[in-house]
Amino acid sequence: MTDATELRRLTARLLEAHPPATTDRTDFLKARFDAGLAWVHYPAGLGGLDAPRSLQAVVDAELEAAGAPGNDPRRIGIGLGMAAPTILAYGTEEQKKRFLRPLWVGEEVWCQLFSEPGAGSDLAALGTRAVRDGDTWVVNGQKVWTSSAHVARWAILIARTDPDLPKHRGITYFLCDMTDPGVEVRPLRQITGEAEFNEVFLTDVRIPDAHRLGAVGDGWKVAQTTLNNERVAIGGARIPREGGMIGQVSRTWRERPELRTHDLHQRLLDLWVDAEVARLTGERLRQQLVAGQPGPEGSGMKLAFARLNQEISGLEVELLGEEGLLYGDWTMRRPELVDFTGRDAGYRYLRSKGNSIEGGTSEVLLNIVAERVLGLPAEPRNDKDVAWKDLAR
Numbered sequence: 001m002t003d004a005t006e007l008r009r010l011t012a013r014l015l016e017a018h019p020p021a022t023t024d025r026t027d028f029l030k031a032r033f034d035a036g037l038a039w040v041h042y043p044a045g046l047g048g049l050d051a052p053r054s055l056q057a058v059v060d061a062e063l064e065a066a067g068a069p070g071n072d073p074r075r076i077g078i079g080l081g082m083a084a085p086t087i088l089a090y091g092t093e094e095q096k097k098r099f100l101r102p103l104w105v106g107e108e109v110w111c112q113l114f115s116e117p118g119a120g121s122d123l124a125a126l127g128t129r130a131v132r133d134g135d136t137w138v139v140n141g142q143k144v145w146t147s148s149a150h151v152a153r154w155a156i157l158i159a160r161t162d163p164d165l166p167k168h169r170g171i172t173y174f175l176c177d178m179t180d181p182g183v184e185v186r187p188l189r190q191i192t193g194e195a196e197f198n199e200v201f202l203t204d205v206r207i208p209d210a211h212r213l214g215a216v217g218d219g220w221k222v223a224q225t226t227l228n229n230e231r232v233a234i235g236g237a238r239i240p241r242e243g244g245m246i247g248q249v250s251r252t253w254r255e256r257p258e259l260r261t262h263d264l265h266q267r268l269l270d271l272w273v274d275a276e277v278a279r280l281t282g283e284r285l286r287q288q289l290v291a292g293q294p295g296p297e298g299s300g301m302k303l304a305f306a307r308l309n310q311e312i313s314g315l316e317v318e319l320l321g322e323e324g325l326l327y328g329d330w331t332m333r334r335p336e337l338v339d340f341t342g343r344d345a346g347y348r349y350l351r352s353k354g355n356s357i358e359g360g361t362s363e364v365l366l367n368i369v370a371e372r373v374l375g376l377p378a379e380p381r382n383d384k385d386v387a388w389k390d391l392a393r
Contacts (some may be wrong), residue, residue: 002040002051004058010035010049011062020068029071029105032063038071038104042088046100054287071106074337078148079103079110081233083156086226090173090214099154099175109336111152112230113143113176113200114223118393121361123158124167124220125391128202130159130174137161137174137212139182139205145358149185149198150334152178156226157207158219163389170388171219175211182206191350193330196338227360231298232285234305234359239279245312245348246275248341252319259319268319271312278304297373299365306355306362309340313349320345 018031032038033047037059042048073080080103087099102108119125128141139159149155155176162170176183182205187195214222242250253260253268278301285297317324327346340348356362370376383391 002049002055004055007037007040007049007051007055007058008062011037011059015063015066015068020066025069026105026107028069030101032068033101033104037063039084042100046088046096047104071104076103076106076109077233077337078112078152078156079108079154082112082226082230083110083154085229086156086173086213086222087175089225090222094210095175095213103154108153109148109151111146111148111155111178112226113146113149113155113157113202114226115143115145117142117144117199121364123223124171125388125393126158126160126171127393128157128159129163130161130172130207132161132209133206135209137172137207137209139174139176139202139207141202143200143202144197145188146185146198146200147196147338147358148336149178149200150187150195151336154178155200156213158223160388161216161219164387165217166385167383167388167391168220169217171223172216173213173219173222174207175213176202176205176207177211180205180207187334189332191353192347193327193332195332195334228298230359231302231365234302238282238286241276241279242272243279244275245309245316245340245352246272248345248348249312249316249319252316256319259321264315264319267315271308271315274304275308275312278308299360299368300373302359303362303365303369306352309348309352309355313345313352316345317349324349 014032014035014037018028020028023031036044036047036049038047040049040051040056040059041053042050044050084100084103087095091099099108103110114123114126116126116128118127126141128139128143130137130139137159139157141159143157146155155178157174157176158171159174160170161172164170178185182203184201184203185198186201188197188199189195190197249268250272281304282301285301324345326344328344329347338351340351343351360368367379371378
């Protein structure tokens, strides 16, 4: 069984064969993947060593100390946090070998084609259609709020393949080539001024059946793996104490004593404690992941993440007074990632409004926590056994 000592030995061998100072960044990352040191809990041959997930920190610490390059997880977060665990759980051996290495290295960026303008928070009501034509599927529809679509090479996509079945049962999961001529990506300019999100139009997009993930009609089941991992990726990211948004406000509080008031002090203390509780809860959740796939607890973490970001950014704007009303840059651009800490307070305040929508709305997540974590009675759902084509729209 691989232990910490063995991982340090393998890491030292990697560094000796591929010195970070003289090795091309991409070549080093490929060598790391091939050595099984990308995500050690993945299977051997797919970037891992079948080792305990908790030992990843051993590898990361050794590589960081040696100045080794990283794979820029913020830029490829959808691939790492959502596509990869779903491909690992449901993909064929050919799919795993084809997609996981370039995904982890960052050669291929991924996006998520789930949300639709006509479905709202009811994702299972999606209307994008996939019709089989021999060994391919022809897809038509529209997706929205798609992060990274403007730079993505691949997408995870769910589409309706049988409108005669109830909405949760007639869905199939696909891996979509974003370079297909039928894929059109349009920017969606947000309240921040940027077009970080996109809307995606799919017109006669042809997807080989070999790029279907899971069985036909099992798309909702496969999507749950993606969604559970997504919420952990958004709400349960590892950060140091006083990291993230609370760190920005705490730094301003210490450096600008003239801004302090008793009321703001009390609010900052309350939010600092809440942020620390959320951080420790996230650490506990990551430890639970060692034993298996993430469950509905990730929804609670994502709920806390959204609430805290919105309340902390609101406090920061109030603390800064007139300065908090300024907005540094309204330039229309299409960034590759979201940078909360690298921007000003006005950006953080506006951008955090989306935290309670993206990755599952807070209202939907409250239902998940109530029903699947607390065991409360489910809400009445009169459309569960109704064919999708017969639903009122």
